[in-house]
Amino acid sequence: MANTPLNQSSLDTQFHRYYQRLTPIMKKPKMRASTTAVFSFLAISLFTWYAIRPTAQTIIFLRREISDKTALNEQMENKITALIESQDTYEKIKERLPIVQQALPPNPDGVILARQLRNLAVISGASISAIQVPSLPILGKEATPGAKLAPPKPLEEFPVNVVLTGPYASLKTFIDGLLTLRRITSIDTINIRPALRQGLSLDSLQLSIKIQSYYSTQ
Numbered sequence: 001m002a003n004t005p006l007n008q009s010s011l012d013t014q015f016h017r018y019y020q021r022l023t024p025i026m027k028k029p030k031m032r033a034s035t036t037a038v039f040s041f042l043a044i045s046l047f048t049w050y051a052i053r054p055t056a057q058t059i060i061f062l063r064r065e066i067s068d069k070t071a072l073n074e075q076m077e078n079k080i081t082a083l084i085e086s087q088d089t090y091e092k093i094k095e096r097l098p099i100v101q102q103a104l105p106p107n108p109d110g111v112i113l114a115r116q117l118r119n120l121a122v123i124s125g126a127s128i129s130a131i132q133v134p135s136l137p138i139l140g141k142e143a144t145p146g147a148k149l150a151p152p153k154p155l156e157e158f159p160v161n162v163v164l165t166g167p168y169a170s171l172k173t174f175i176d177g178l179l180t181l182r183r184i185t186s187i188d189t190i191n192i193r194p195a196l197r198q199g200l201s202l203d204s205l206q207l208s209i210k211i212q213s214y215y216s217t218q
Contacts, residue, residue, distance in 0.1 A: 103184050104216045108136040108158060113183055113213055117162055120181065124173040126166030126207070133160050157212050159188065164207050165195045171207045178211065185211045 105112075110133040121128045136158055164174065171192065178185065188210040195204040 099182065102182050104155075104214060105183075106216055108156075108213070108215050110134075110136045110158070110160075110213075113160065113185075116181065116183060117160070117178075120177045121164050121174055124166070124177060125170035126164045126174050128162065128164040130163040131160065132162075134158055154217065155214050156217055157214050160185075160211050160213055162207075162209050162211070165204050166207075167203050168205055171205055174207070175209070178209075183213065185213050188212055 114131050114133055117131060118128055164171070166174075175187075175190070178187065189208075190210075191208040192205050195206045
């Protein structure tokens with residue numbers, strides 16, 4: 001059998017019955033007082049919640065903001081301390097920076113290196129007959145438009161070939177001076193043989209030496 005919707009008269013009848021049942025209970029003093037207290041407590045709790053909720057949310061937000069600001073302040077203090085230490089270190093080594101740049105220049109400086117080798121040969125008492133330095137960029141290589149840039153190397157190297165003549169003692173002094181040269185270099189190959197040029201003494205030797213020089217790209 002299908003359920004039929006209740007009409008208004010039947011609803012009124014049921015409500016009247018419920019009211020008749022509750023009326024005697026509500027007339028009792030204790031029950032009336034308890035019911036009033038419960039509803040009063042619920043009303044007070046509801047209004048208190050809506051009154052306290054914005055304040056509680058504000059307190060939580062402020063505590064979170066204070067925590068974030070405290071962490072940020074600690075990070076800033078650490079950075080300031082690191083900057084102060086870096087500045088102090090820089091002041092201590094500032095006078096030595098030119099020496100570092102001479103040892104490892106930011107560009108090849110092939111002409112300067114050739115001049116240093118010539119001066120070293122003069123001091124050693126040897127005679128340079130040839131210095132070969134490859135074609136080198138003055139300020140570094142420029143990339144062509146659309147070219148794919150390779151990751152930069154921390155160091156670039158280039159070969160220098162030197163040929164000089166002189167007695168053994170002078171050539172040895174030249175090699176020792178090359179090893180202690182302020183400009184960083186490394187010896188790749190050494191070839192010594194008797195000098196065959198006319199006008200040279202019998203004890204003259206010819207030294208062919210290939211060295212590698214370096215410069216910084218960073």
